[in-house]
Each structure stands twice: as C-alpha cells, then as structure tokens.
Amino acid sequence: MSLLEVNELSVAFTKKNRAPNRAVDGVSFDVDSGEVVGLVGESGCGKSVTSLALMGLLPRRGVDIGGEVSYNGTDLLSISRSRLRDMRGTELAMIFQDPLSSLNPVVPVGLQVTEILKRHRGLKGEKAKKEAAHLLERVGIPDPTRRLKEYPHELSGGMRQRALIAMAVACAPRLMIADEPTTALDVTIQAQILELLKELVDQEGTALLMITHDLGVVAGLCDRVNVLYAGRVVEAAERRDLFHRPTHPYSTGLLGSIPRLDSARGEPLKPIRGSINDIVDWRDGCAFAPRCDRYEMECLQGTPELVLLGAYGELEKDATAKIGSTYGSGREGSGKDYPHRHRCVNPAQPHNPTDDLATVETAAEAVSGSHSDEKSTDDNEEAEA
Numbered sequence: 001m002s003l004l005e006v007n008e009l010s011v012a013f014t015k016k017n018r019a020p021n022r023a024v025d026g027v028s029f030d031v032d033s034g035e036v037v038g039l040v041g042e043s044g045c046g047k048s049v050t051s052l053a054l055m056g057l058l059p060r061r062g063v064d065i066g067g068e069v070s071y072n073g074t075d076l077l078s079i080s081r082s083r084l085r086d087m088r089g090t091e092l093a094m095i096f097q098d099p100l101s102s103l104n105p106v107v108p109v110g111l112q113v114t115e116i117l118k119r120h121r122g123l124k125g126e127k128a129k130k131e132a133a134h135l136l137e138r139v140g141i142p143d144p145t146r147r148l149k150e151y152p153h154e155l156s157g158g159m160r161q162r163a164l165i166a167m168a169v170a171c172a173p174r175l176m177i178a179d180e181p182t183t184a185l186d187v188t189i190q191a192q193i194l195e196l197l198k199e200l201v202d203q204e205g206t207a208l209l210m211i212t213h214d215l216g217v218v219a220g221l222c223d224r225v226n227v228l229y230a231g232r233v234v235e236a237a238e239r240r241d242l243f244h245r246p247t248h249p250y251s252t253g254l255l256g257s258i259p260r261l262d263s264a265r266g267e268p269l270k271p272i273r274g275s276i277n278d279i280v281d282w283r284d285g286c287a288f289a290p291r292c293d294r295y296e297m298e299c300l301q302g303t304p305e306l307v308l309l310g311a312y313g314e315l316e317k318d319a320t321a322k323i324g325s326t327y328g329s330g331r332e333g334s335g336k337d338y339p340h341r342h343r344c345v346n347p348a349q350p351h352n353p354t355d356d357l358a359t360v361e362t363a364a365e366a367v368s369g370s371h372s373d374e375k376s377t378d379d380n381e382e383a384e385a
C-alpha cells in the first residue's frame with residue numbers, strides 16, 4: 001500500500017442555474033514515501049483543485065467531491081475537518097506558489113514559524129525560537145536569528161519561499177504537496193528551491209506531490225508523472241518513459257512546446273494549437289480532441305479509458321489493470337514496477353525499447369538542462385538579500 005492513494009477523485013463546482021464545472025474527473029494516482037510524483041498540465045486542467053481536495057481545503061458549499069483519498073489507511077475525504085486540521089502540519093503539509101499571500105504580511109516570520117511549533121509540537125519561548133532559527137538555517141536562509149524578526153516583505157522572493165518550506169517541514173510531515181512552488185522565482189533560485197525539496201525527500205523519506213506546468217521541473221525532480229488534461233489523467237508514466245516515449249498526443253504536444261538542448265539548430269517548436277477553453281462537451285469523448293492532430297471519429301465515442309503500454313511498446317487494452325501490475329522501469333532501488341498508461345484511442349507510435357539507450361537517459365536531461373546548469377549559486381540570493 002502506498003502512503004497516499006487517490007482513487008477516482010472528482011470535484012465539481014456547482015452553481016444555481018448552471019451546469020456543474022467538473023474541474024477534476026476521476027483522477028487516480030499514488031505516492032510512496034521518499035518519492036516525488038508530478039501532476040503536470042497547463043493552466044486550468046485541475047492541478048490545484050486536486051491538491052486542495054486532498055488537503056481538505058475546498059469550501060463545503062457549492063463543491064461536490066467524490067472518490068477516495070487514502071493517506072496511510074485513513075480516508076481523508078471522510079474524516080472530520082478538525083482531525084484533518086490537526087493532520088495538516090504534522091502529517092501533511094502544503095507549499096503554495098505565492099509565499100506573499102500564504103504568509104501573514106503583518107506578523108514577523110519568526111512568530112509564524114513558532115506558532116506552528118507551539119500548536120503542533122508544544123514548543124514555547126526560547127526553545128521555540130531556537131528551533132525556528134534552526135529550521136530557517138536548514139532551508140538555507142542566512143542569518144536566521146535576524147530574519148526571524150523580519151516581516152515577509154523584508155525577505156527576498158526566494159527567502160519567502162524558503163520560509164514557507166521551513167514552516168511546511170517544521171513538524172516533519174510524511175507527505176508534502178508543493179503547488180508550483182517555484183513559478184514566481186528566477187531560474188537560479190528555482191534550481192536551489194528544487195534542490196532543497198529533493199534533499200528533504202532523500203534525507204527524510206518524505207513523499208512529495210509536485211504540482212507544476214513546468215516540464216523542466218518534472219524532468220529534474222519527479223520519479224513518476226501524471227499528465228492531467230481537463231481534469232483527467234491522460235498519461236501516467238515513470239519520468240524517463242514519459243520523456244522518451246510519450247504516447248498521448250497531449251503529452252507529445254507539451255514536450256513539443258518547449259525548447260530542448262538536444263533539438264537541432266533552427267528546429268521550430270511545435271506548440272499545441274488552441275487552448276483548454278476549446279473544450280466543448282467533452283463528457284462525450286476525449287477532451288483533447290478539438291486540439292489534437294491525431295483526432296478521429298472514434299475519439300468522440302465514449303470516454304477513452306486508461307490503457308497499458310506493454311513491455312515492447314504494444315498497447316494492452318486492459319483498463320482494469322492496477323498500478324504495479326505490469327511493465328515499467330520503476331524507481332531505482334524501489335523494487336517496484338510502474339506501468340506506463342495513457343488514455344488515447346489513436347496514440348502516437350510507441351517507441352521501440354531496444355532503441356538508442358543514450359536517448360532514454362538524455363531525453364529528460366535535455367529538458368531539465370536549464371535548471372541543472374544554474375545550480376548552486378547561493379551567492380545570488382545572498383546578494384539579493
């Protein structure tokens with residue numbers, strides 16, 4: 001059993017006299033301890049709503065939530081709000097994309113950290129201050145004792161994000177959800193924050209659900225990836241499989257939309273045409289069909305199911321097969337196999353796995369190159385401060 005198991009999660013926003021907005025529609029995935037799982041897709045595909053539903057942060061009124069979310073055997077969708085509140089901070093933590101709106105602007109950073117330590121770990125006074133300084137130091141904030149007395153606006157963007165991470169890890173949560181934690185930061189600071197998250201996962205065995213639209217982040221950090229489109233997982237794969245042989249046209253489109261280090265000089269990008277708003281009545285058929293180059297009439301008949309990709313790239317039309325039951329390269333040392341699945345009736349030609357191994361290794365690196373090149377420039381942030 002995985003630490004987090006999400007099964008057929010659905011979220012619909014309901015308003016009087018309007019059809020419900022099904023922001024999340026039957027999403028399933030799991031996350032293990034010590035693993036980074038990505039939820040990737042363009043703006044509006046349901047990433048944030050999924051994470052808010054997992055953390056019990058959606059309002060009760062006007063929202064219908066269905067499916068199951070099991071955390072360490074506890075059903076997060078059915079436990080009381082107060083129990084969930086206690087679990088947030090101790091067991092579960094969330095890092096939001098905009099630290100300025102997540103931190104209280106009129107309370108010094110130190111007080112915001114010690115408040116968590118008091119509430120969840122019972123630490124008070126000098127002990128709490130000492131621990132808060134230790135936490136800031138751990139996430140790479142220089143001169144933590146001075147910084148504790150400062151207000152959020154006195155910190156640089158990168159430091160604010162680090163302070164949020166310090167608050168998230170204050171009680172050693174077993175599961176962290178990071179919602180675009182580096183979107184507002186320049187690439188240098190981005191790389192440092194991602195490195196920090198990776199370190200926490202590796203050292204503490206924390207499970208991390210990484211929500212992002214940035215394939216560079218996915219390539220640099222994630223072990224497995226779920227590609228989301230219009231509230232549905234359209235492709236789920238181990239990271240290298242996704243970069244090397246994406247099969248859903250939306251995944252291939254995402255990969256074709258970004259510059260890669262291994263592209264031939266002058267080779268044009270191939271962006272996905274249209275926008276997610278082009279979805280008409282996607283309950284009947286594939287939501288991506290209006291933007292898809294491989295679209296056929298069959299795409300509009302019923303909802304395409306997740307199918308498995310076999311060991312040699314052949315399609316195994318077994319929609320009921322569960323994670324762990326079939327082919328996948330798995331995380332190194334995890335002893336687990338992860339299936340490569342997608343939801344498309346006319347997928348891109350699967351890649352022949354006997355092909356050039358170097359390509360497999362470098363496909364993700366070609367995308368993440370900009371991040372890894374920019375690593376370890378702490379001086380920058382010092383200067384910024």
Ligand SMILES: Nc1ncnc2c1ncn2[C@@H]1O[C@H](COP(=O)(O)OP(=O)(O)OP(=O)(O)O)[C@@H](O)[C@H]1O
Binds near residue numbers: 023048050
């Ligand atoms: N409170 C709300 N009421 C009604 N609809 C909402 C609400 N919050 C989100 N939605 C809708 O849910 C859908 C998914 O939104 P969500 O914020 O999860 O997208 P996202 O993939 O996280 O995008 P971004 O990367 O821009 O944050 C969108 O159609 C959005 O309009």
